[in-house]
Amino acid sequence: MVLKIYGFNMSTCTRLVALICKEKEIPYELVTINLAKREQKNPEYLKIQPFGQIPYIDDDGFILYESRAIARYLIKKYTNQGTTGLVPTDPKKEALFEQAASIEVSHFNPHAGPLMFEKLFKVRGGGTTDEVKAAEHLKNLEAKLDVYEIILGKQKYLAGDEVTLADLQHLPYGSMLSLAKHGDVIEKRTNVARWWKDISNRPAWLAVKDGA
Structure with a gap:
């Protein structure tokens, strides 16, 4: 299952996650959350992201939000793929x-x-x-x-x-x-x-x- 990013293409935090996907050569699908319609505040969305913010990811059923946490997760999961050393281990x-x-x-x-x-x-x-x-x-x-x-x-x-x-x-x-x-x-x-x-x-x- 391809990684899904639930966010908005021009949001700062969504682009940070997409940036790391590009650095680590991770295919992803952007699922657009319409901020103008405040879809991030819908009850169904809040069940997943209780702060009502974007983005969050669905990695084959693993849900994670907060862009910096997502970035670290992807970097560590794909340690030897794409750009290495983005989070050092020494x-x-x-x-x-x-x-x-x-x-x-x-x-x-x-x-x-x-x-x-x-x-x-x-x-x-x-x-x-x-x-x-x-x-x-x-x-x-x-x-x-x-x-x-x-x-x-x-x-x-x-x-x-x-x-x-x-x-x-x-x-x-x-x-x-x-x-x-x-x-x-x-x-x-x-x-x-x-x-x-x-x-x-x-x-x-x-x-x-x-x-x-």
Whole structure:
């Protein structure tokens, strides 16, 4: 049975899962959940994903939600298939990966996500950007990327000199910065720009960046 991803082709979390499928050469079927009709809040959907969010996967009857958890599961299940090393197994390398993954969750996503909500998602939904909130998130993101610049001046990727899931997790929201006219936060930082050019030009990302 082919892996099924229940999500929406342009959602950040759905594209992360699709990205990992491409990296690991895993065939998948996207089962579209219509967010405009709030299908993710239907009682039948909530029985499977109680938070009413996307995506979740059905891997031959095994149900899993939360995109980062799904990504790790697929990487570990298909260890020797496709791109290897996305979640290292050596204890020290794994610890550095966990550190890098925590950096994305704690320092990048909390500012990039809300910034994109204010500048893009809110407007697309017919709302108006709260410029004060947007400016605050941009300021905080700039400060975090200053630290990224230091880290990436010492190594190629966030966990060392090999690409990991921690780097790839940045792609869905990071790719939207230029759409919100904030691409300069990456481009003006030499080491961040070099890292971003590298990960954003991976064939797996190019295959899903415009839709899972």
